[in-house]
Amino acid sequence: MLSGKNKIRWFLGVLLLISGVTPVTAAFSSTNEADTLSGYLEQALTGNDALRKARAEFRISTEKTRQAGVLPDPKLVVQYYLQPVETRTGPQNAAIGISQSLPWFSKLALLREMSNHEVAIAGAGLAGVELAVARQVKEAYIEYGFLGLSQQTVADNIELLRYLEGVARSRYAAGKAPYFDVLKIQIELAKTEEKALALADQAYPLRVHINNLLGTEAERVRIIPHSLPLVVLEKSEDTIHSLSLLNAPLLQTGQQLIARARTGKELAEKDFFPDFNFSLNTILTGSAEYGDPPDSGRNPIIAGLNVNLPIFRDRRHAKVAEQEAGIMSAQSFQQEQMRLLETQIEQDLYAYREAQRKLMLYRDELLPKVKQQLEVAVNGFQSGENSILELIDAEKGLLIFGLAEKRALADRALAVARLEARAGVVLANWEQ
Numbered sequence: 001m002l003s004g005k006n007k008i009r010w011f012l013g014v015l016l017l018i019s020g021v022t023p024v025t026a027a028f029s030s031t032n033e034a035d036t037l038s039g040y041l042e043q044a045l046t047g048n049d050a051l052r053k054a055r056a057e058f059r060i061s062t063e064k065t066r067q068a069g070v071l072p073d074p075k076l077v078v079q080y081y082l083q084p085v086e087t088r089t090g091p092q093n094a095a096i097g098i099s100q101s102l103p104w105f106s107k108l109a110l111l112r113e114m115s116n117h118e119v120a121i122a123g124a125g126l127a128g129v130e131l132a133v134a135r136q137v138k139e140a141y142i143e144y145g146f147l148g149l150s151q152q153t154v155a156d157n158i159e160l161l162r163y164l165e166g167v168a169r170s171r172y173a174a175g176k177a178p179y180f181d182v183l184k185i186q187i188e189l190a191k192t193e194e195k196a197l198a199l200a201d202q203a204y205p206l207r208v209h210i211n212n213l214l215g216t217e218a219e220r221v222r223i224i225p226h227s228l229p230l231v232v233l234e235k236s237e238d239t240i241h242s243l244s245l246l247n248a249p250l251l252q253t254g255q256q257l258i259a260r261a262r263t264g265k266e267l268a269e270k271d272f273f274p275d276f277n278f279s280l281n282t283i284l285t286g287s288a289e290y291g292d293p294p295d296s297g298r299n300p301i302i303a304g305l306n307v308n309l310p311i312f313r314d315r316r317h318a319k320v321a322e323q324e325a326g327i328m329s330a331q332s333f334q335q336e337q338m339r340l341l342e343t344q345i346e347q348d349l350y351a352y353r354e355a356q357r358k359l360m361l362y363r364d365e366l367l368p369k370v371k372q373q374l375e376v377a378v379n380g381f382q383s384g385e386n387s388i389l390e391l392i393d394a395e396k397g398l399l400i401f402g403l404a405e406k407r408a409l410a411d412r413a414l415a416v417a418r419l420e421a422r423a424g425v426v427l428a429n430w431e432q
Contacts, residue, residue: 035223037141037430040214044137047215054129061115061122069112074100077281089295090288097281099304104273110266117260121253127424128249133213135421138430139414140210141225146410147202148226153402154196160395161189167382181388188392192399228409231416231428237349240423241342247424248341254334261330265323271316277306345422352415355408362405370397 034043045051077097084091165185171177208218235243245251280303287297310316374394380386416428 035225037138037229040137040141040210041134043214043216044133048133048213049215050129051133052215054126058119058122058126061119065112065115065119068115069108069110071108072101074098084286087285088288089293090286090297092283092285094284095281096284097279097302099277099279099306102276102278104270104275107267107270107275110263110270113263114260114267117256117263120256121260124249124252124256127252131249131421131424135417137210137213138417138420140206140213142228142410142413142417144206144210144222145225145228146406147199147206148224149228149406149409150403151196151199151224152226153399153406154192154199157395157399157402158189158192158196160398161185161192164378164391164395165189167378168388171382176384177388184388184392188395228406229413229430230409230432231413231430232432233352233416233419233427234429235427240349240419240427241345243423243425244341244345245338248337248422249424250337251334251341254330254337257330257333258327261323261326264326265320268316268319268323271319272310272313274307274310277304279304279306341422345419348415348418348422352412352419355412355415358408359405359412362401362408366401367398367405370394370401374398 075098077095077099079095079097081093081095084093086092165182168177168181168185172179172182203224207220207222210222211218211220233240280301282299282301285297285299374391374397377386377391377394381388381391420427
């Protein structure tokens with residue numbers, strides 16, 4: 001049977017092993033594949049409502065492309081004369097005609113180009129939604145995993161407090177410590193148990209949020225992971241900046257908005273030139289009733305050309321000015337998004353570096369020292385050299401630093417998830 005000193009050493013060793021001082025279990029080790037991060041992402045691809053909406057909007061834009069830049073339908077006109085018109089060559093009974101409108105040269109090509117820009121904008125929007133959903137799923141999984149690690153850390157701390165309560169009771173029974181020591185530990189135990197209940201209460205809203213992201217029923221049970229992915233950036237900060245400027249969907253949207261406005265201006269300038277309408281008509285003529293004229297019963301054929309006269313030019317100048325303003329607006333949007341992206345990347349990189357520093361601080365320095373401090377405090381309390389307040393202080397440090405180490409691990413993963421959404425590429429190994 002373990003002595004008090006050996007027991008506390010063994011317990012702290014197990015506690016720190018679980019709490020993550022050593023590498024935690026891989027995020028994909030769950031026996032239920034649907035409750036892993038990869039399983040979440042796979043479900044979101046088919047079930048997320050925002051993704052399905054973006055795909056539908058992209059399909060709408062692609063179907064519109066097939067309708068753009070096509071000649072208008074020809075028109076067939078049939079006229080029947082209620083009172084035939086008597087002519088030298090015979091009575092005119094009816095008329096049949098067909099007409100076709102033709103816009104000014106290159107107008108149709110410009111309309112097709114405008115539609116292609118719309119498709120590109122919708123495609124960039126779809127890519128942005130896909131990246132946003134992947135980021136949201138990763139963030140939700142990370143917070144769910146942090147909850148599981150926190151619950152385990154608090155549960156282990158409760159077990160430690162119960163052990164310390166037993167030590168205090170033994171000293172009190174032996175007349176070596178006042179009952180105040182027992183009460184002090186019981187108060188700390190009650191506070192820690194309340195924290196455990198608060199953590200348990202967080203599980204349901206997190207689970208509902210995950211189910212909503214994945215497009216499943218809100219009440220679906222999800223296993224709480226008790227580990228987090230050990231994600232570490234695999235690309236340099238300069239590379240991340242370059243990839244973001246190249247792949248960011250909002251920047252691609254801005255480029256297409258500029259191109260669409262320029263094409264719109266070119267199309268507006270074509271309105272200064274006329275459109276055409278060609279027609280071909282014939283009149284159905286009967287045989288002459290009197291005499292035998294040489295053209296009796298012949299149907300005349302009439303070719304026609306209609307041209308609109310673009311004489312009201314103020315409206316057309318205003319349309320060109322509108323498109324020029326659109327170009328300036330799109331360029332400003334592009335610059336705004338570029339600056340915002342640079343700011344966000346710098347903030348995310350700072351968050352990553354800060355989490356990395358904290359993780360190393362808690363894992364490599366503070367947790368080992370507070371473990372040693374608690375061991376010394378327990379031994380000193382058992383021998384009567386240390387007070388209960390010193391023991392409680394050491395126990396609080398173990399809990400606080402243990403949770404802080406988990407928070408740093410989660411914050412590092414969150415920063416990577418945000419950077420991946422901005423860069424549009426995977427920057428870390430999420431299966432590690």
